[in-house]
Amino acid sequence: MGQLKKFVKVAVIFKAGKITPVWFEWNNNKYLIDKITYRWEERKGRSQILYFAVISNGELYQLQLDTENFVWDIKHEITAKEDFV
Numbered sequence: 001m002g003q004l005k006k007f008v009k010v011a012v013i014f015k016a017g018k019i020t021p022v023w024f025e026w027n028n029n030k031y032l033i034d035k036i037t038y039r040w041e042e043r044k045g046r047s048q049i050l051y052f053a054v055i056s057n058g059e060l061y062q063l064q065l066d067t068e069n070f071v072w073d074i075k076h077e078i079t080a081k082e083d084f085v
Contacts, residue, residue, distance in 0.1 A: 010063060010072045021052055021063060026074055031056040 009025040023032045037060070038053040047068035054061050062075045 008063065008072050008074050010065070019050065019065070021054060024054075024056075024061075024063060024072070024074070031061070 010021050011023045013020045013022055020036065021033055023030055025031070033054045033056055035055045036052055037055060039051060041048055041050050043049070047066050050065040050067060052063045052065075054063060063072060064075055065072050
């Protein structure tokens, strides 16, 4: 598991008060999200951080949104998705 901490562009759908990421761009590549395996949130000071564990093309990524400044980043890339699905 690597610590990537890179900023990404994320397309989302807002529906019934819920945010659902559908694709993200990272390192000049576009990744379609095949599945959201888990979502959670936490507070860091004034910020609420939303986390999404997502699968794209067989790779597991963790995306996070800082709701104070609306910046997305990617924290982890894990290649063995079978352990997390």
